[in-house]
Amino acid sequence: MVPTRDLAARFEAYSDWRRRLSSGVSALHDWLLEQDLADAQVDLRVQQLLERLHQDKLIVAFVAEFSRGKSELINAIFFADFGQRLLPSAAGRTTMCPTELLYDASRPPSIRLLPIETRLKDATVAEFKNYADEWVTFALDLASAEKMGEALSRVSQVKRVPVALARKYGLYGEGEDDILAALEHGDEGNVDIPCWRHAVINFPHPLLQQGLVILDTPGLNAIGTEPELTLNLLPNAHALLFILAADAGVTKTDLEVWNQHLAGDDPTTQAGRIVILNKIDSLWDDLKSDAEIDAEISRQVRNTAQMLSIPTSQVFAASAQKALFAKVSGDDALLARSRVPALEAALSRELIPAKRDIVGAASQGEVRSITAGVRAILEARIVGIREQLGELRALRGKNQDVVGHMMERVREEKEVFERGLARFTALRNVFTQQTNDLFDHIGLESLRTNAARTRRHIEDSPFTRGVRGAMNDFFRQIQNEFVATARQSAEIHDMMRAMYARFAKEHGIGAFTPPPFSVLKYQKEIERLERAYNTHFNTLWNMVSKAKFALMKRFFETIASRVKHVYVIANRDVEAWLKAVMSPLETQVREHHLQLRRRLDSIKRIHQASGELEERITELEQQEDVIRAQIGGLELQIAAIDTIVVAPDALPLAANA
Ligand SMILES: Nc1nc2c(ncn2[C@@H]2O[C@H](COP(=O)(O)OP(=O)(O)OP(=O)(O)O)[C@@H](O)[C@H]2O)c(=O)[nH]1
Numbered sequence: 001m002v003p004t005r006d007l008a009a010r011f012e013a014y015s016d017w018r019r020r021l022s023s024g025v026s027a028l029h030d031w032l033l034e035q036d037l038a039d040a041q042v043d044l045r046v047q048q049l050l051e052r053l054h055q056d057k058l059i060v061a062f063v064a065e066f067s068r069g070k071s072e073l074i075n076a077i078f079f080a081d082f083g084q085r086l087l088p089s090a091a092g093r094t095t096m097c098p099t100e101l102l103y104d105a106s107r108p109p110s111i112r113l114l115p116i117e118t119r120l121k122d123a124t125v126a127e128f129k130n131y132a133d134e135w136v137t138f139a140l141d142l143a144s145a146e147k148m149g150e151a152l153s154r155v156s157q158v159k160r161v162p163v164a165l166a167r168k169y170g171l172y173g174e175g176e177d178d179i180l181a182a183l184e185h186g187d188e189g190n191v192d193i194p195c196w197r198h199a200v201i202n203f204p205h206p207l208l209q210q211g212l213v214i215l216d217t218p219g220l221n222a223i224g225t226e227p228e229l230t231l232n233l234l235p236n237a238h239a240l241l242f243i244l245a246a247d248a249g250v251t252k253t254d255l256e257v258w259n260q261h262l263a264g265d266d267p268t269t270q271a272g273r274i275v276i277l278n279k280i281d282s283l284w285d286d287l288k289s290d291a292e293i294d295a296e297i298s299r300q301v302r303n304t305a306q307m308l309s310i311p312t313s314q315v316f317a318a319s320a321q322k323a324l325f326a327k328v329s330g331d332d333a334l335l336a337r338s339r340v341p342a343l344e345a346a347l348s349r350e351l352i353p354a355k356r357d358i359v360g361a362a363s364q365g366e367v368r369s370i371t372a373g374v375r376a377i378l379e380a381r382i383v384g385i386r387e388q389l390g391e392l393r394a395l396r397g398k399n400q401d402v403v404g405h406m407m408e409r410v411r412e413e414k415e416v417f418e419r420g421l422a423r424f425t426a427l428r429n430v431f432t433q434q435t436n437d438l439f440d441h442i443g444l445e446s447l448r449t450n451a452a453r454t455r456r457h458i459e460d461s462p463f464t465r466g467v468r469g470a471m472n473d474f475f476r477q478i479q480n481e482f483v484a485t486a487r488q489s490a491e492i493h494d495m496m497r498a499m500y501a502r503f504a505k506e507h508g509i510g511a512f513t514p515p516p517f518s519v520l521k522y523q524k525e526i527e528r529l530e531r532a533y534n535t536h537f538n539t540l541w542n543m544v545s546k547a548k549f550a551l552m553k554r555f556f557e558t559i560a561s562r563v564k565h566v567y568v569i570a571n572r573d574v575e576a577w578l579k580a581v582m583s584p585l586e587t588q589v590r591e592h593h594l595q596l597r598r599r600l601d602s603i604k605r606i607h608q609a610s611g612e613l614e615e616r617i618t619e620l621e622q623q624e625d626v627i628r629a630q631i632g633g634l635e636l637q638i639a640a641i642d643t644i645v646v647a648p649d650a651l652p653l654a655a656n657a
């Protein structure tokens, strides 16, 4: 058994499953194209689904007070293959900025660093990511572990600046809570600050290539000053690993980090949380028996669990340093003793299956929704054919007069329907008007106005009450917009439902109940942001007395950028929903019109030459067979995708153990 490969094996199996699922979806799409059943909307949605599957990320964040061994643990779990320490790990504060490790094939291997000076601007880290020129990039030389280590060591770079400047960056204040108090004071009036605000390491490690993203964070206080971390990066992580050190125990600052960022009373984040009691090698005492040492480790694990109010099963003892050394030197006994393999097994067990379930269910839902429209069309075609067949069979043995009479009837029906089309056009106009009203509430323009007003209010009244009031108004306004959006979309929904019912009744087109639109998910996300804002507001406010204002503004910008993200997604969803509500009716109307024309044509032909009747009946019967085969084919394609979703992973035996 090769336990260290457990995480890698499971992750590879997960990526492999995603690839199989993608080919299943592509096969469905190819089939739809071949059968001439894909329209522009189907193409687009398939494309989006494939993209989501391809870009699917699994984000694992390491959070702790400084010097607990976050970077060392990342080195030990993910980068031991390089035969040396890749991320800088040393006593004291080492990692100075949040560091993402990922792989983006469209860029060369590199480390990209966002200068600390960008803290003077309003934009957030997420926004800066769209502007390559704001970052300083160094290429990574994959052939030389030494040169790579050198490039990566930049995440711990600091520089000496006047205190006044550090304050401007929101990094340095007065009193006990000085963010950089732990950094050595230099000469009078100067202080060391991080050179960089954020780092992105682009590195073709097999796990990163498959969509794993690792987030290394700097110790405690830096977490508080970079709102990007608390509001965006940590809430979006799939797993949060909290690290403690056996030689330090659970300190007051450890508890602060835990309570602020991980305690997890927040029902909207489902991220798994794992606590690691690191540096157990500090308990390895040659004068004690193994049993005594194990008992001491168990005791500390129990204490830790108790202090954090979590089950003992969620606490893992480990020695990152010894695990790294053991992997590099191939010492299996030491590796087992470091207990990191057990931690890796737990990580892969808890993380990957949960992620697979979510992605699988979402993909199945999307496939069903894409194919539902296709099936509705096929069924409408069958209904049309059956109607025609009924008519034509009734004409058997009848004289030309009856046929002529029937032709008149279909002609009339067609005319009535064409008059109905005028109503459809009128509906389209109302629909467009209502859609515009909807976007008045949920469109980005309304958010821009709201954010600009809040920014102005914060600047006009930079005191606790003013800032709080402005922020509260900001959130109220957003919640109101979502309530209005819900109302407006319900109105559209009612109108469309009535319209479908009417067309079904008057013209016999397929019955269809349009799906309703729910804003709940966005409201929840906004509520979560508001809660995060409430939690962090006081901490931030008390922490930095002088740099308060700059910090508050940046805090607001981060929140605004998260809200914008919610709006962007809501807008995309609304657009998709509007299409889903309108396009079946459009298609059905078009289809129905076509069928009426075909019916009229075939009866005309039969009217002109009576020999045509039997020929036409056979033709229609064959058409029906073809469509039934298409429905069967569609079922097979969907079933094939379901099979892929539930198929067990092809794991090596070790990982199945
Ligand atoms: N004895 C022992 N030392 C460890 C272990 N893990 C890490 N260390 C040491 O602890 C020190 C801090 O480790 P880092 O990896 O830099 O800690 P960090 O949590 O990343 O700290 P910051 O980057 O400053 O936030 C380094 O000197 C490591 O070698 C361990 O399991 N046992």
Ligand SMILES: [Mg+2]
Pocket: 070, 071, 072, 088, 089, 094, 095, 216, 217, 218
């Ligand atoms: Mg570190």
